[in-house]
Each structure stands twice: as C-alpha cells, then as structure tokens.
Amino acid sequence: MIGAPLLVAMLVACTAGEDLSPSIRARLLKLGPLPAVPQDPTNRYSDDPKAAEFGRVLFYDKRLSKNNEVSCATCHQPDRAFSDGQPLAKGIEVGTRHTPSILNAAYQRWLTWDGSADSLWSQALHPFTNPREMGLTHQELVGRVASIPELRINYEKIFGPMPQGQDDPRVMTACANLGKAIAAFERRLVTGPAPFDRWLAQLRTGNEAPTDFFNAASKRGAILFVGKADCVRCHAGPTLSDGEFHLIGVPQADGAAPTDRGRLQGIEKIRKDPFNAAGSHSDAPEGSQAKITRSTAPEGTTWGSFRTPSLRTAAASPPFMHLGQLASLEAVIDFYNTLQGATNLDHHSETVLQPLNFTAQEQADLVSFLNSLQGSLPKQSETGDPKGGAPQETSQSDKK
C-alpha cells in the first residue's frame, strides 16, 4: 500500500539525526566486503593456475587479431582499471559501446552491457570474432594459436592436442578452451578492500564515526545511497549491482532516439551462442546458470535496457554509461538528480526513477561515497603483461 509520499516520509525518518538508524545500518552492511570469487561450474579450468597463466598470455597477445594490433588489453588496459578511458571502444574499428571495466567481472552472472554472455569464458571469445574488435573467425583464432609455438605448447600442456586444421570438429572445443583460459586469468582481476569496506569493518564493531579514509562526506553519501536516493535498489549487494538489466533513459550524446536494443539483443545472441552455459562446451550444461540462461525471456522493458554496472571500480574507470556519454561521476549524479533529457517513449508518466532533486552538498556527498568504493587494484606482477608491455613481434605468417 506504499505510495511515494509515504516512502519518502519513511526514508527521511531514517536519515534524520546523526546516528545511523537500524535500517540504514543494516542496508549499509549488506554492501561489503566482496566475498571470495564465486565458483564457475561451467569452466572446469577456472581455478587452474596454469590455465590462468596461459590466459594471461592470450589476454595480452595482439597476434590474435586480424590486423595483429589488437589484444584484449587494447581496451581493457591495466592502468585504466581494465577499461580504456574512451567513450566508445576501439579495436580494429570504433565500436558501438563503451568498454566496461572487467575488474570484479568474475562476480557477474551476465557479461557485457547487454548480457550476451553468461560466463567469463564465453564473453572472452566475443571480441575475437567481432569485426570491430579483433576480427577473426573461430577457426582463424584456433589456427593462429596453433601456429605460434609458445602458445601451442602451453595450450597442449593444459588441454591436450590442438585440432588438426580448421575443419577439425575439435576447433570449437579448442575455442572454448581458449576462452576458459582467459576466464581463469580474469578471475584474478579482483579489487582489494576499499575505504568503504574498511569503514564497514569498523561499523561492525559498533563504531560508525567517519575516519581519515572514509570522511563525513562519504558517510553522508553512503546514507543517501541506501536511503533517500535509493540507489541500492539496483546497485545492491557487495558488487553494488543487481547484475540485471534496466532502462534508465539516459540520453545519447547527440540527443537522437536510442537505437541500441540492449538486453533484447543480448537475449537473442545468448540463445544462439554455442558457448553459452547450457551448450555442449559448458562443463555444467544442466547447472544453475544453464537453467537461468534457458529461462531468460524478454519482456516489455527489455528493449534498450543495460546491465547495472558494479560501482566498485567506477572512480577509476570513467566515462560512464553504455555509450560513455557521461564523462564523470559528477555528471552521472547530475543526470539522476534532474533526469534532464531522459528519453521516455513509454506512455506512463509515473516511473520508479524520479529526479533526486538533491542539493549541491548532497550530490558532492554521493560522489565522495562513490570514490570511497574504489579498492586496491590487483598486483601488476600477477595481472600485467607477462612480456612487460614491450611491443610484440608479429609472426611472418601473420604478415603475409
């Protein structure tokens, strides 16, 4: 029986006063710390150190692209929180969406903005065959790995013999193995405790006072986040994402009508993806994720919806939104504050998303809180380019 005025009244009651109310405290404590990286039953190599190290090599190898100039790390750059700082990704060509950070991606059920992948390993294969990214076919990818001795040797140590030629039916299995190796590496891309996590640890002891690493502004922002702003409605749990898809109407930079079908396209793609969790290359085709993938269905709100991003790396990976159209956290908060330009082609004037109408101080507090979510980056020695980032030589066969 709740209506908007009643909800606001309840939340205002929660945020009044200096001490945290029990409900605010309970909501905050659900936001951290990050638990251990969840198991991935669809990938039997997910925790294999050799596979992870091989995946790391693959991740940085530009020879696995059509023009020998693009690797996974071209867009997922370690010094940019494994994003690229650009509005739109650029591989062989400029892409159609922003590069999301893949830090903490191992916690996500759905990968990519539209959830067109349901595991780390199946996602890892998408860029290889995207003409705008790396531009190969599955056969070409396996062929290139087979033609590079160091890669071939490493592959066969882990997965057994490589397919013999592009017509070998094991090519797709080899492809899946390459994805699984990269996924094993990407499971290392996890952030360490953030200032907010440290403050939560303190809060669990009963001390809710701000600290030098989590100041009063951050605390006020945190209270707004789970209270009046109700950001936690979608940015829930330790990843600060519900992992699902929402249509928030953020306008395109050019103000034109949106054309990206988002999750609707993602569902179509994942149903056809031979590497999905329910497919023959999955190591758990009857597992939990497989059931979800099979049952995923579009509904009226699916068009143009995109996956809720985790906020744990937001401070280090601007710009924001699926087109990178908002340059800063301030711009993001400003959008939610006014919903200026938000596109609504529907015929309902009521919506969950209402302008926050916050003061400048409140907006600054929210930004301060978001900055406090940035945890330490993974060790360069375990996640950086194994060749030290030096330009990679192109094989003669590739030059041809």
Next chain:
Amino acid sequence: MHGLLCNRKNGVACAGVGDYRCGMRLHHRRHLVALILAFAAPALAQQPYVFETTIAGVAEPMEVGFDSQGRLLIAAGREGLIRIEPDGSRTSLAPGRVDRVTRDSTVVADRVHHHVAVQRGATQNLVTGAAWPCGRLLAPEAAAVDPSGVLWIADTGNARVIRVDQDDIRVCGERGFFPGQFVAPSGIAFDSGGPLITDRLNHRVTRLDWQGGFRDIFGFHAVRPREGEGRIHYPTSIAMESASGRIAIAEPFERRVQIFRPRGAAEPIQPAPPMPSKDGVNSHFGEDLSVGGDVVAAWEPESGCVVVWDSRNNPPAHVATFGGTGDRPGVFRQPVSVLCESDGSAVWVLDELGDRLERWELRRDPKAPVQFDSFMARLSEGIPLRVARNEAGIPEVAGCDLVQDGQRIGVAFVDGSVAWTTQSLGTFQRDARAARPRNGSDPLRAASVDAQGRLLLLWNNGIERRDSGQALFVPLTMVAVDPRGAVAAGDHFIVSDAAKDSLLRVNAQGEEMSAVVAPREQSQRFNGLEAVKDGELWLPGRLAGGGTGPIWISDYGNHRLQRFGADGAWQATFTLSKSRAKDKSPPSLAPSAEDIAREQSLRQRNRDLALEGSGSLPLLSGGQLKWTTGGAIPRGEPFAMQVTAVDAAGAPLQNVSLLVDCTMPHHGHGMNVQPVITPTSTGCWKVEPMLLHMPGRWELAFDLAWPDGRIRRSQCSLEIE
C-alpha cells in the same frame, strides 16, 4: 496504405482505380533514380522527410492516395472522396460515405475477420497465417505488395509486420515503444529502400528495408494534441506520390492529413524536435470510462494499462495503474471497455483482441491518504471471451462494452446481444429482453443501464432501450452525426457526438433539449486550441454517470476525462498529471505516524514471508494453495518452488494447470526469467528457476486455470532485502 489497390503493372506495385493512383509507381526509371537520390541519407538519419504542409479540417481522413497527376486524394468518410488541387482547393469527387480511395484493391486487410484477401485474377486467397509458426494474423489493418511481389502485412493486433514471399514468412519487429518495435502498425507504403509503416499507437513511421530489417523511424510523436510541423498523432493510412517522393499521412485523430517531402541531399538536417522526456508524453485514454463508488477507471490504448482515479479528491487523483500489454493473464492486448463495480471495489476489463474478460479487485485502505498505490489492483479471476459467448449462446461476434445491473455484470457485443454473469464470474446467461429488429450491420457503439435497470444500447443512429416489453428506439439523427456515448438522466438522455464535439440532452423523441457542450461555431469547428479549453471536447467518447449525478466523459481527442455537474456545468478535467477542477479539494494529507507504522508493519509481514520461504493462500474456488521454496528467498540467486493446490475437502485439485509470475508493479517489470512449471503429481508442481533480482516488494501470483477456461489468481507480497 490501408486497403489500397496494388496491381502488378510492369512488375512493380502501383495502386489506383480509374484515374487515381496511390502508393508508388516506379515504372518510370527517372522516378526511381530520383527516389534513390532522395533516400541516400545515412541509414539512421531521422529526417528522411521534411514537413511540407497540412490539409487541416478533414473530419474523417480514412485513407489517402495520389492520382496520376500527383494530386492528393482523401477518402474522407462522411465527406466523401476529396481531391486536393495544386492551389489547395478541394474538389468533391464522390458524395456520400467513402472510406477507401480505391475500390478494387488486389490486397485488402480485414481487421474484423483477421485475414488479408489477395485477389489474383478471378481467384481470391485469404491469408490468415493459421499455419504459420509465428501464429495467425490478428486484426490486420493494412497489406500491400511491394515491387518485387512480396506481400507485407501490418499485423496490427500482434504488433508486428509480416513479410511474405514465396519462400519465407518473416516477422519484423515486436511489441514495444522503441525504434524497430510496433504497437499498432496501421498503414504501408514503399519508398526506394523498403516499406514505410505507419504505427498508429507509436505515432510515427517506421522504415524497413526490403528484407524486413529496421532502417529508421521518422516523425516524432506528438506530445500534445494539435501539434503539427512533423509531429505525428495516431497515423493510419500512408501513401507515396511517385514523381516527387512526397508522402501523405492521414491522422483522423487530428482531423488532418500531413504532407512530407523528401529532404534534399544538400539540405541540412533541422534540429530534432525534443524527444518525449522524463515526463513522457501525455497519457492517452481510450474512448471508454467507468465510474463506480468513488472510483473512476479508463484505459490507455498504447500501454494496454487500466488507470484508476479516486474521486474523493477534486480533481480526481490518479491512484492506480495496472495491466500492460501481453498475452498472459493480467496483461492485455487491447482493452475495449472497463467497468467499475458500483461500490468501487473492483474493475472489470474487456480485452477483445486478447479474448479475455478479467475482474480486478481494488484493495483500498479507507484510512490511508488518497495517493498513488502501485499495489492497489489485483487480478482475481478471468475468462476467455469465447467461453462467455458459448455459455450464453451468443454467436462469434466481438465484445463491445461492459455494463452493471445490481449484482450482475454484462458483456454487450457488437450485434447488441448481452451476456450476464455474476461478480464471481458465474455461468453467463443471455439477456432475454426483446431486441429491436436491426437494419444494417453497423456495430453497437456503447451500452449502459439506467436507474430502472433498463438496457440502453447506442447505435450509429439512435438509442435502443430494452425493457420487459417492446424495445423503445430514440432516433438521434436529428441531433447527432456520430454518437459515441449515451447515458440516461431522468426521463431524457445525454449523448456525445464525435462529429460535432458536443454533449447534448436529448428527449425520448430524439430532440435536443439543451446542450451541455454545444457544437463549436463553424469558424471554430476545427480549432484545436479552442477545443482544449476546459469544458470543450474533441472527439468525445463514451459517458458514465448520469441519472441525477454528474456526467463523466472520455474526452478522447484531448487525452483527458472531464466531469460535468448534473446541471451541465463543467466541474473537472483530469489526466494522470495535469488536472484541474472548479472547486478544488485540499491536497491529501501527509502520511501520519499511524500510516507509517501500518506500512512498516506490512513490510515486516512481507519480509517475514520471504524469509520463511513458504506460504498458504486461499483459493477463490475454495481450498488452498501452498508454496514453499525450502528456505529464505534469496535476492539475485535462482531458486525453485514447490506448489500444491487442494480443494475445500483437502483433496489435490484435478484438471487444473498453473501459471506463476512474480512482478514489481511499482517498477513496471517482473522477473528476467520465465520459469518452467512441471507437474509432479495431481495438484502439485515444481517451478524453476525463479529469480528475484532486486530488493523491494514483489508480488507473487499463482494463476490456476480450469478446464472451462476460467482463471483464478491467488497472490501474496514478498519484501526482498
């Protein structure tokens, strides 16, 4: 290009009768080149056409076309066939009612019979789609053959376009508001790149390529009535003039035809009109409304939602929205009528295209402030309309309107037959009162019941009043041209007229007694700005109330409802957000501490239920439904559910099937998964996977379907942390 003729001269589609031509003629090579140049804009450019002019003040532009000299032809309904001369003057080509520019089309869409008739020589084929994997046609409004012989169908009721060639049946688009999606495709023409599809309820033109792929959308949705200059409002027919590439779009809702010309290659793109923003467009309402107790209900054609107001506030306050578009219980394809029970405790919805009649309970807390409540409406039960017809022995005709007489609820069909049921959806009985013999086949327009329980049926030419004896007929031809709504008020009637935008009191002889809203002067006849003033009307629809109380009217063409006092004085204009009243009531009180405590208590109960992961719900049919998840319901993690249903004696329910859904009504969405429901034994099912991805209040609904087609819902709320 609704109903346009398309023959196959020179291997291309063209259209015409006698000297008339409509649609495209591409058999002159220079025309083809000109068109290709005209449409060489980037694929996603949103201004392939530029507004040129408006032909305003056409009361009923049913269909448009061009003759061989490029002159616009308008089948203008009551005004006959009109030709627009180069100087803008109008020539009447045919008097009397004309709904089509052409008369001998080779391809004709028939929305009433759900097929497309294709004439090939002396042979006529009916395309129904009955054998198609994508399902059969539903109320198609347009069909046309392209230059290569491919048949395109605006499958309006299914919110899609079908491309039919010799080898393939292809579905283009799906229901929705976004580019590439359709709500009500309604007209077809062709340019050099593919079909142009008017979408009546998305208020725009969608351009597809020859394979059915999406090119772009054209024409911005009108945010308010009477907008022009490229805004489009309820477009129906579309036609292209081959020599110039101009297109004509009929907008009966605006009583106009707009002409657009191709944007020149060097012509700069003008700044786009603003998109409908966070406030959305003005909500539209259908032609029907209902009043019961202090509840008012109407429906939105575009979203398929039913909207509820509380008239304890003045102007009435928008307090609930429910439904939406779809094919399962609880959502609609296209409602045609709503009915509030007389005490305001429930709303009935008649969904003709969805073949469904549903009853929704309104759970209102009389102590709570009058405010919007997403959870107020709950589906209680429903039945396929065909079952209602069968039970009442009524032939297969479309439903039209809902009426109430005491404890009985009636469905009025377009042939004037009425089937009565109880508030608990008991067996339907046909109304046995004597009907007046009918002349012609014009469908019923509206129905109501007067204070004496007499049935009032509104036809195009009068009101039929059925009593225990012989039916009375009140002719309306002296006072109304296009009557859309009628209610009784004492010994006379109130009648709305969509042709004159008037609301009149009419006596039993069919004579005007007085005007509640008089027809505008001829000089102001089509002045849309005059028409939006409070107390004025534009395309008025059905009525509610009457008797000795106020008169409520669907002011269809102005996107609003209005209330007039029994004395005829304007009292209120209301929509979802921009409402006004003559005597405003004070705003609702802020929630009290008691309200907040009550809300928190409810949330705690819902929270406990989610933590327990099991519950028991009473069945409307008697008996119980039990569900369990074997533990606390997690947020964001899949889980399975066991469901059992027993009758009043505790025996497992036999011969019933189960549907389960879980939604967040205040978010307007449900789960992102569609669980598989597997019977495990009689009256027992396993439901998996369920996944509640967001914290907040979810509504868990169990629909049990009986062999007779009746569906009864049991529902509970879960608060997910």
